[in-house]
Amino acid sequence: MKSEKNRALRWAYGVTIAVMAFTGFGQMPIFKRYGISAIPGMAWSADFYVTLFIHYLGAVLLSGLLAYAIADHALMRRKFARITAAGYVRAAILACIVGTGIFRVLKNLPDVDFSPAFTKFVDISHLGFMMAYGAAALLFWRLRARWITERVTARN
Amino acid sequence: MSQNLSRRSFLKGTLAAAGILGASAIPAQARSGQIKEMATLIDIQKCIGCEACVEACREANQSKFPRPKKPFPKMIPTSKVKVSDWSGKKDVTNRLTPYNWVFIQEAKVEVNGKQQTFTFPRRCMHCQNPPCANLCPWGAAGKGENGITLINPELCLGGSKCQAVCPWAIPQRQTGVGPYLDLMPSFAGNGVMYKCDRCFNRIKEGKVPACVEACPENVQKIGPREEVVKEAHAIASKIGGYIYGEKENGGTNTIYVSPVPFDLLEKSMKTGPGRPHLKAVANSMGQAENMGKAMLVAPLAGIAAAVGKFYGFTKKLHQSQEDNR
Numbered sequence: 501m502k503s504e505k506n507r508a509l510r511w512a513y514g515v516t517i518a519v520m521a522f523t524g525f526g527q528m529p530i531f532k533r534y535g536i537s538a539i540p541g542m543a544w545s546a547d548f549y550v551t552l553f554i555h556y557l558g559a560v561l562l563s564g565l566l567a568y569a570i571a572d573h574a575l576m577r578r579k580f581a582r583i584t585a586a587g588y589v590r591a592a593i594l595a596c597i598v599g600t601g602i603f604r605v606l607k608n609l610p611d612v613d614f615s616p617a618f619t620k621f622v623d624i625s626h627l628g629f630m631m632a633y634g635a636a637a638l639l640f641w642r643l644r645a646r647w648i649t650e651r652v653t654a655r656n
Numbered sequence: 657m658s659q660n661l662s663r664r665s666f667l668k669g670t671l672a673a674a675g676i677l678g679a680s681a682i683p684a685q686a687r688s689g690q691i692k693e694m695a696t697l698i699d700i701q702k703c704i705g706c707e708a709c710v711e712a713c714r715e716a717n718q719s720k721f722p723r724p725k726k727p728f729p730k731m732i733p734t735s736k737v738k739v740s741d742w743s744g745k746k747d748v749t750n751r752l753t754p755y756n757w758v759f760i761q762e763a764k765v766e767v768n769g770k771q772q773t774f775t776f777p778r779r780c781m782h783c784q785n786p787p788c789a790n791l792c793p794w795g796a797a798g799k800g801e802n803g804i805t806l807i808n809p810e811l812c813l814g815g816s817k818c819q820a821v822c823p824w825a826i827p828q829r830q831t832g833v834g835p836y837l838d839l840m841p842s843f844a845g846n847g848v849m850y851k852c853d854r855c856f857n858r859i860k861e862g863k864v865p866a867c868v869e870a871c872p873e874n875v876q877k878i879g880p881r882e883e884v885v886k887e888a889h890a891i892a893s894k895i896g897g898y899i900y901g902e903k904e905n906g907g908t909n910t911i912y913v914s915p916v917p918f919d920l921l922e923k924s925m926k927t928g929p930g931r932p933h934l935k936a937v938a939n940s941m942g943q944a945e946n947m948g949k950a951m952l953v954a955p956l957a958g959i960a961a962a963v964g965k966f967y968g969f970t971k972k973l974h975q976s977q978e979d980n981r
Contacts, residue, residue: 528793529815530844533736548791548821549940556947560954567958575966605951608944610785610906613799616808620795627793 513565520558524630526551559601566598577648586636586645593633600626693784693803695881695909696854696868697888698776701895702875705760705775710749712870713758713779716855720809721746721755722848724832729841737846740814740829751930752779754830754850758867761932763925765916774914774921777867777875778932779852780805780826781901781908787940788818788827797849803881803909804854809834813845823905823940824932827851881909888913906939 526545531537537546544550573583583591603622606612614622640646724743731737742748746755758779765772786805789797796811797818807818807827813836818827827849836845855865863869868876877884888899888911900912912934914921922934939945 527791527817529817529820533733535733535736548817549943552791553943553947556944556951560947560950563951564954564958564961567955568962569958571959571962572965575962576969605944605948608785608790608941609948610941610945613801616795616798619798620811623793623795 509565509569512561513569516558516561516565520555520562521630521634523551523555523558524627527555556605559605563598566594573648580651581648582651584646584649586640586643587647590633590636590640590647593629593636596629597626597633600629691801692880693801693909694859694878695782695803695884695911696865697877697879697884698910698912699875699877699891700774700776700912700914701897702873703760703775703777704873705762705773706872707749707760708870708872709777709867709876710756710758710760712866713852714756716858716866717757717853720850720853722809722830722833722850724830724847725837726832728832729837731846732842739831740847741831742828743830743832752826752828752851752932753930754828754848757850757852759931761925763921765920765924767916772916774916776912776914779867779910780854781824781905781910782852782854783905784907784909785905785939785941785945787821787823787905790941790944791821792818800856802859804856804859806853806856807849807851809848809850811835812848813839814847814849815845816849818849821940823937825929826932828930884911900934904937906941 522545525531527548531542532546537543573581600622603614603618604626607614607619607622722743724741726743728739728741731739740754742753742755745753749756749759751759758777760775761778763774765774782803782805783799784803786797786799788807789799789805792812793815794811794813796813797805797807799805812834814829814831814834816827816829819825819829828851829847829849831847834845834848836847839845855863855867858865864878865876868878877887879887885902888902891897891913892899895913895915897913897915898917900914900918901908901910912918918934919936925931925934927933
């Protein structure tokens with residue numbers, strides 16, 4: 501039952517990240533140019549307001565899931581599991597994605613204007629961190645390196 | 657000039673931007689309490705359609721107009737990516753183009769059984785929360801503290817997203833110019849987007865925009881938004897008129913006052929590419945603004961779920977310990 505719940509959470513995280521990556525790339529005007537939106541059922545992907553809405557929805561879900569995972573680890577899981585080096589690398593990149601994403605959300609609010617230099621940095625680095633995360637996820641999947649590992653000493 | 661921008665300087669600029677991150681990560685309004693959001697007032701009943709504003713704009717902004725390199729790079733896929741070339745049609749003044757940032761729109765309407773022609777300048781509305789600037793994926797567009805929405809030609813790749821998200825489809829593209837030529841010209845980008853920058857350089861020098869200054873009928877005025885809105889309402893109540901731009905798209909910095917309803921003008925004028933409409937416009941960024949707030953609640957829900965799980969677990973543990981005693 502417990503592992504099923506964890507599996508559901510892992511799936512929820514994976515699907516959220518995949519949808520956010522797709523809708524995030526959709527913020528660039530490439531889906532129409534490269535025919536993605538011409539695929540039957542994919543016309544919505546060329547509507548920037550639709551992809552933005554889905555990206556925001558994903559961000560709401562992701563922030564809830566990450567807060568749950570961090571709090572759960574701090575309260576319970578750290579007693580019998582520790583974060584691996586691969587986990588720390590992914591967590592650090594994820595923190596950068598979330599951080600720059602927060603600034604993107606702030607920028608979209610009325611009365612919040614950042615300098616052109618900072619705006620450029622946030623926009624490009626958000627995409628750069630996502631690409632770095634994709635590369636890291638692929639590498640660690642290939643190496644079968646997990647986020648966490650069981651603490652041997654915790655077993656008595 | 658944008659034509660000379662190399663891949664190296666583009667990347668260097670991005671890294672430099674990262675360096676000055678600290679100082680600039682402060683909301684503009686917090687950075688300077690002195691600069692006020694400025695708006696323009698356009699009193700339609702005064703306009704005689706002489707195009708003095710159009711001429712003045714072209715003259716003042718001549719140096720900012722595109723100088724495309726030809727032949728244009730081959731676009732991939734050719735069937736989907738269209739060349740936007742206005743370099744041979746620089747004299748077009750009856751619509752917005754990369755070489756014409758303001759034009760005179762005309763509407764023939766019947767008022768009290770009498771045919772009347774209204775003319776009025778049209779250009780970028782300079783929204784208070786501009787979707788073009790918010791949603792540009794490269795940070796090439798931005799809104800200044802003084803209410804000006806600006807596209808940086810040295811960063812813009814000409815993807816035309818700003819035009820797609822603008823409720824009035826204002827920005828206009830010129831192919832063969834800008835940084836995309838030095839990146840992957842065949843695969844990404846297609847030029848630079850151009851639109852009214854409300855003469856930001858003249859404003860910096862303490863002058864007013866060229867179109868405002870050149871008008872012989874004083875159709876346009878520029879001032880702090882609050883005052884402009886107040887004046888627009890005063891004129892509207894005096895003439896029994898109507899206001900456009902105050903609330904459209906969540907509020908803009910271009911306020912029109914008309915003696916006839918705007919939907920009447922809208923029905924009787926030519927609209928289409930480069931010729932914006934005068935329809936009511938809901939706040940394009942409204943959904944993002946509301947969902948931004950939901951993002952504050954979501955982590956709290958996540959933490960509450962984890963705390964609930966922890967509480968349930970410890971309760972169960974205590975119970976089993978008590979049962980064991």
